[in-house]
Amino acid sequence: MQSLLFFIQQYRTFIVFILLEIMSLSMIVFNHRYYNALFFDTLQRYTLNISAQTDNVWEYFNLKNINQDLIEENARLNLMLTAKQKQIDKLIEKNLKAKDTLVSQNYELVVAKVVRQTTHKNKNYVTINKGSIHGLEVGMGVISASGLVGRVVLVSSHYATVISLLHIDMSVSASIRRNGVVGSLQWYPNSTLKAKLLHVPSHLSISVGDTVQTSGYNAVFPPDIPIGIVEKVGQKYDETFYDVDIKLSTHFHQLSYVYVIKNLLQKEQEELEKQTTEKIEGKKKNE
Amino acid sequence: MNNATPILNFLIYWSIQVLILRKIQLFEVATCFLYLNFLLTLSKDLDRTVLLIIAFLLGFSVDIFYGTLGIHSAACVSIAFLRPFLLSFLTPKDKETDISLREMGFNAFFTYLLITITLHHTLVFAIDMGDNLLITQTLTHIISSVLFTFVVIFIVQFLFLSQRKNI
Numbered sequence: 030m031q032s033l034l035f036f037i038q039q040y041r042t043f044i045v046f047i048l049l050e051i052m053s054l055s056m057i058v059f060n061h062r063y064y065n066a067l068f069f070d071t072l073q074r075y076t077l078n079i080s081a082q083t084d085n086v087w088e089y090f091n092l093k094n095i096n097q098d099l100i101e102e103n104a105r106l107n108l109m110l111t112a113k114q115k116q117i118d119k120l121i122e123k124n125l126k127a128k129d130t131l132v133s134q135n136y137e138l139v140v141a142k143v144v145r146q147t148t149h150k151n152k153n154y155v156t157i158n159k160g161s162i163h164g165l166e167v168g169m170g171v172i173s174a175s176g177l178v179g180r181v182v183l184v185s186s187h188y189a190t191v192i193s194l195l196h197i198d199m200s201v202s203a204s205i206r207r208n209g210v211v212g213s214l215q216w217y218p219n220s221t222l223k224a225k226l227l228h229v230p231s232h233l234s235i236s237v238g239d240t241v242q243t244s245g246y247n248a249v250f251p252p253d254i255p256i257g258i259v260e261k262v263g264q265k266y267d268e269t270f271y272d273v274d275i276k277l278s279t280h281f282h283q284l285s286y287v288y289v290i291k292n293l294l295q296k297e298q299e300e301l302e303k304q305t306t307e308k309i310e311g312k313k314k315n316e
Numbered sequence: 317m318n319n320a321t322p323i324l325n326f327l328i329y330w331s332i333q334v335l336i337l338r339k340i341q342l343f344e345v346a347t348c349f350l351y352l353n354f355l356l357t358l359s360k361d362l363d364r365t366v367l368l369i370i371a372f373l374l375g376f377s378v379d380i381f382y383g384t385l386g387i388h389s390a391a392c393v394s395i396a397f398l399r400p401f402l403l404s405f406l407t408p409k410d411k412e413t414d415i416s417l418r419e420m421g422f423n424a425f426f427t428y429l430l431i432t433i434t435l436h437h438t439l440v441f442a443i444d445m446g447d448n449l450l451i452t453q454t455l456t457h458i459i460s461s462v463l464f465t466f467v468v469i470f471i472v473q474f475l476f477l478s479q480r481k482n483i
Binding site: 060 | 364365368369371372375379384385386387390393394396397443446447
């Protein structure tokens, strides 16, 4: 205290000078428009700068709350999205039905989402999120927007497993779109997107670039669904069949939505074929 | 009587400044700030702090009439602060002297007056200029006003000089 008073005593002239100058300058600032603007603009610029800096720091303390809010919002949006997705699924289904009736009344499509799938094994399966309550049955064909996928092998109430085209035991009846040459398509292992078209007699014309599609000769797949494109045609000297390599058109690596084909007349067709065989076999037996 | 003289002087200088000299602008550029003579000729014995406060009051009272609140105050306080340092160079330390042309001699008083008046006028006109940036015009104002004030103060000093001699 003593030293403070001493200090004031010693420098009082200077202190008074400073105080009076401050008073004068503040009068100038408050009474002259230009200095007023200059002073308060500068002040504002610096204070804004400082408050921006402090805001920056304070934001870090709020991050936890913000994070929580975002998580909640995310959950809410996800919920909304699934609701919307269901609507979209319904619409797609409706649309496909409508489209399908134009082509043929026989087939009906069920939209399903791929839940799990493999592509790297010798025996690959796809799991989809539709099951028996959606009307799926064993043996139905499954296709995607880009091409053929496989056949349903097992059905639970909400899920179904599909034997993929990438399976060594899977074979599909296929034909060349250009001229209707029919063969049997078989995937061969260790080459994800390649398959062979078997049993194509070497006297028929076949060339690189031909589109291979389903033949429609069985009740599982409707005709004209794309499978792949002929990549290489080989012919061994002493063989009667072509050695045809096919590049599969289905994007197996990025399957998301697939369509399960319900053939409404499958049972009727199969029944008829069965009866036919039985009748002829029976006749043979009788004879 | 002796105590009242500075107050009377203050009032006289202030009245002359705000009532008469405020209206006079020579050649539309030069202004006379005669009131500075009061501040500059106050006794050397006066406490510096008191001097500063008087300077502020003087500047403020002039400001009120000039409508330039703060400008004359700031300038007056500045030269009141500078005054003792200047005087310590320009007057003999041991001798008690009044601050006047007669006591200090022509050279010292001339220098003293020139420095203080120039500082004061520069501050006043520069602050008054603000953002106009009419530099040539402001410089003309400063120089002409310095000359005007300078001459008027010298005339007053001569008048006092002759008066005292007569007495």
